[in-house]
Every structure is written in C-alpha cells, then in structure tokens.
Amino acid sequence: MATIRQLRRRIQSVKNTAKITNALQLVAASKMRRAQDRALQAKPYSEKLRAVIADLAAATIDPEKPAHPLLVTREVQNIGLLHITPDRGLCGGLNSNLNRAAGTFVATQREPVEVIAVGKKGRDFFIRARVNVVAEFTDLGDYPGAAQVAPIARLVIDDYLAGVFDRVYISYPEFVSTATQRPVIRQLLPIEPPQAETAPGESTFAQDYIFEPSPQEVLAELLPRYVETQIYEAILQNAASFQSAQMVAMKNATDNANEITRELTLTYNKARQEQITKELLDIVGGAAALEG
Amino acid sequence: MPLTVELITAERVVRVEQGVDALIVPGAEGQLAIYPKHAALMTTLEPGEMVIRRAGQEDAFVVTGGFLEVKNDHITVLADASEAAEEIDIARAEEARRRAEERIRRYREQADRDVDLARAQAALQRALLRLRVAEQRRRRTTGRPQV
Numbered sequence: 001m002a003t004i005r006q007l008r009r010r011i012q013s014v015k016n017t018a019k020i021t022n023a024l025q026l027v028a029a030s031k032m033r034r035a036q037d038r039a040l041q042a043k044p045y046s047e048k049l050r051a052v053i054a055d056l057a058a059a060t061i062d063p064e065k066p067a068h069p070l071l072v073t074r075e076v077q078n079i080g081l082l083h084i085t086p087d088r089g090l091c092g093g094l095n096s097n098l099n100r101a102a103g104t105f106v107a108t109q110r111e112p113v114e115v116i117a118v119g120k121k122g123r124d125f126f127i128r129a130r131v132n133v134v135a136e137f138t139d140l141g142d143y144p145g146a147a148q149v150a151p152i153a154r155l156v157i158d159d160y161l162a163g164v165f166d167r168v169y170i171s172y173p174e175f176v177s178t179a180t181q182r183p184v185i186r187q188l189l190p191i192e193p194p195q196a197e198t199a200p201g202e203s204t205f206a207q208d209y210i211f212e213p214s215p216q217e218v219l220a221e222l223l224p225r226y227v228e229t230q231i232y233e234a235i236l237q238n239a240a241s242f243q244s245a246q247m248v249a250m251k252n253a254t255d256n257a258n259e260i261t262r263e264l265t266l267t268y269n270k271a272r273q274e275q276i277t278k279e280l281l282d283i284v285g286g287a288a289a290l291e292g
Numbered sequence: 293m294p295l296t297v298e299l300i301t302a303e304r305v306v307r308v309e310q311g312v313d314a315l316i317v318p319g320a321e322g323q324l325a326i327y328p329k330h331a332a333l334m335t336t337l338e339p340g341e342m343v344i345r346r347a348g349q350e351d352a353f354v355v356t357g358g359f360l361e362v363k364n365d366h367i368t369v370l371a372d373a374s375e376a377a378e379e380i381d382i383a384r385a386e387e388a389r390r391r392a393e394e395r396i397r398r399y400r401e402q403a404d405r406d407v408d409l410a411r412a413q414a415a416l417q418r419a420l421l422r423l424r425v426a427e428q429r430r431r432r433t434t435g436r437p438q439v
Contacts, residue, residue, distance in 0.1 A: 038303070041303065041304045042302060042303060042304075044300050044305055045300045045301060045302045045303075045370060046302075048298075048300060048368055048370060049370060052334075052359075052361060052370075056334075146301070146302040146303050146373070147373075209332045209333065209334050210331055210332065210333045210335075211333075211334050211335070212319060212320050212321050212333070212334070212335035212336070213320050213321060213335075213336070215334075217320075217336070218334050218335070218336060218359070221359060222359060225359070225370075225372075228302075229302055232302055
C-alpha cells in the first residue's frame with residue numbers, strides 16, 4: 001500500500017504528463033489541418049499531369065519501343081527503395097507500421113535492395129537492420145515544399161538512368177483519414193504509364209494535337225516531373241499522416257493520464273479518510289484510557 | 293467563346309480565370325499568343341512572363357518553366373513555380389540575385405570550384421525575371437504609358 005505522500009507525488013507527475021501530451025495534441029491538431037490542406041492543394045496538379053501523361057502515353061508509346069528511358073523495363077539486378085517516414089516519434093504505431101512493411105518488403109525481394117531514406121525514423125530502422133542506406137534526406141520540416149523534393153527526385157532519376165537501380169519502389173504512409181494511415185509500397189520507376197480515362201474509341205489524341213517541340217520532347221519534359229510529383233505527394237501525405245497520428249496518439253495519452261489521475265485521486269482520498277479515522281480512534285481511545 | 297485559363301503549380305492553384313481574351317506565354321519555340329479557337333496544343337514553357345488579357349486588363353505572372361495544354365478553349369498551365377506579379381517578393385528576388393551573382397563571380401575567379409555554374413545561372417535568370425515582371429507591374433499601376 002502506497003503512502004499518502006507517494007500517492008500525492010504520483011498524481012502530480014501524471015498531471016504534468018497530461019499537460020505535456022495535451023499541449024502536443026493541440027500543436028499537432030493545428031499543424032495537421034495545414035498539412036492536410038497542402039496535401040489537398042497538390043491534387044489538381046498531379047491529377048492533371050496524370051491525365052495528360054495517360055493521353056500522351058496511349059498515343060505515343062509503343063510497348064516494343066519505349067519512347068523514353070524512364071519507361072524502359074530492364075532486367076532487375078538492383079532494387080532501390082525510397083522509404084519515406086516521419087523524423088520524429090510520439091505518433092502511435094505509425095513509424096513501426098511503416099518500418100515493418102518496408103522491412104518485410106526488403107526481406108522478400110530476391111535481388112539486393114538499397115534504401116534511400118527520407119525521414120530519420122526510417123533511416124535509423126534500416127541502419128539498425130544492416131540494410132545499405134545510400135542516401136538520406138531528413139529535417140524537411142512540417143510543411144515540405146516542392147523545392148525541397150526536387151533534389152530527391154533528381155537523385156532517384158539519376159540513379160535509375162545510371163543503372164544503379166533497375167527498379168525503384170516508393171514506400172510511404174497513405175493518408176486515408178485522421179484515424180487511419182496505411183503503409184503503401186509501390187513501383188516508382190520504371191514509370192508504368194497511367195491508364196487513360198477516355199474510352200478506347202476516343203483516342204484520336206496524338207493526331208489532333210500540335211506538339212512543340214515534338215511529342216517525344218514534351219514527354220521527356222513531363223516524365224521527370226511526374227516522378228517528382230509522385231514523390232512530392234508521398235511526402236505531403238507523410239507530413240499529414242504524421243501530424244494526424246501524433247494528434248490521435250497524444251489524445252489517447254491525455255485521456256489515459258486523466259483516467260489514471262481519477263483513479264489515483266480516489267485511492268488517495270480513501271487512504272486519507274482511513275488515516276483520519278485511525279487518528280480519531282487513537283485520540284478517542286487515548287481519552288477513554290485517561291478517564292478510566 | 294472566350295478562353296478559360298488554369299494556372300497550376302505542384303504546390304497550389306495559382307489562378308483560374310474565365311472569360312479570357314488572350315494568353316501570352318513563353319513557349320518552347322518562342323513567345324506565343326493564344327486566342328480563342330486555337331488548335332489543340334501541347335508545349336513546354338521556358339522561364340518567362342505570362343500575361344492573361346481580359347476585358348482590356350492585363351494580369352502578369354512569372355512562370356519558371358513548365359508545360360501548357362490547349363484543348364477546346366481550355367488552357368491548362370502546369371508551371372514549375374509561378375506567382376502573380378503582385379505577389380512577387382521583391383526583396384527576396386533581390387537577395388536571390390545577389391547570391392547568384394556572388395556564386396558566379398566566385399566561380400569566374402576560380403576561388404570556389406564547388407559552385408554549380410549552371411544552377412547559379414538559372415537562379416540568376418529566375419531572380420532577374422521576377423524583378424523584371426514586378427517592375428513592369430509597378431510601372432503599369434503607377435499610370436505611366438504602357439509599353
């Protein structure tokens with residue numbers, strides 16, 4: 001049985017913890033709104049780009065003779081994994097889910113995998129797992145901008161074109177909702193052209209357009225941007241996922257702390273009652289003894 | 293039928309404008325003016341100034357390169373980076389110009405071999421472009437004769 005003094009100390013410390021988790025929750029909630037907003041604002045560009053490439057791909061790409069190196073499927077000898085995670089923890093199971101998914105992925109590939117890490121949590125995980133981390137990008141901040149993503153995209157594309165990797169996958173948390181973030185791993189390079197949304201009969205596309213300078217050159221301009229956009233979107237979803245997961249985790253922590261405080265206070269009050277009763281009995285007993 | 297113009301970057305939708313009379317953009321093959329009923333077109337863009345002309349008014353934008361599609365009088369500009377002339381941060385552009393010039397100077401004097409000359413020149417070009425577009429807008433709004 002804990003003493004009254006110990007209980008009092010314990011209650012105070014849980015209350016302090018609750019204050020901290022509550023503050024973190026509020027900060028995460030406000031950052032979450034902005035991060036989600038940015039993820040949403042990036043949608044029109046990527047959707048438009050995807051539609052254009054789908055049209056262009058359907059019209060200009062001959063599967064036998066790909067029009068651009070980023071579309072060429074090579075025999076796979078080395079795999080690259082662009083692993084995107086948050087920099088910080090205190091966000092529930094987000095990091096361990098991401099790392100577990102990526103770790104399983106790496107372990108099940110027949111070809112050797114090397115990792116390009118975005119975010120400290122994923123980098124540390126793969127360093128501990130003794131997987132080769134060839135590059136790292138950390139401290140992108142709460143609201144990463146397109147300019148910060150450009151060097152990542154350039155590295156990935158250059159490595160692919162130089163033959164360092166024959167296939168590149170991207171791993172990131174898909175932001176489903178504030179409560180749900182799902183680890184996703186999918187192929188980034190070579191580019192699998194998105195399917196056109198138009199009906200097959202409508203594909204008179206290439207003939208109708210004027211291309212400046214030429215369809216191939218337009219495609220060559222668009223494809224690297226497409227890769228960059230996919231990475232950028234993944235990084236924005238990562239930011240939104242992190243803030244959401246942190247907010248939810250901190251809310252749970254605050255609720256737990258409040259619950260513990262309630263229980264401890266009850267125990268504390270009971271103990272205090274007992275103590276007072278005992279003291280009263282002592283006094284009454286002592287007085288009775290004197291009288292007697 | 294007048295044009296609809298959407299100016300979009302990876303980060304945000306910069307401007308959506310309907311009832312546009314003409315769009316002037318820095319195309320891959322030179323300056324390009326698009327009027328209603330233009331043929332379907334896809335072109336890459338060079339860094340430069342883009343102008344939306346609408347009811348006698350002209351709105352200027354900086355575009356640092358990208359891509360443009362015209363289809364049924366609907367124009368989509370997918371820009372790498374873009375802002376309206378009135379949004380340009382002149383102090384920041386000045387600062388960027390100064391830094392780029394400094395890097396180029398160091399390269400020229402061989403003092404610093406780590407300078408990426410191409411990047412520094414591109415940065416300088418972007419800074420000068422922003423300053424030029426901002427300056428032109430200032431002139432227009434202060435009522436001096438239009439060029």
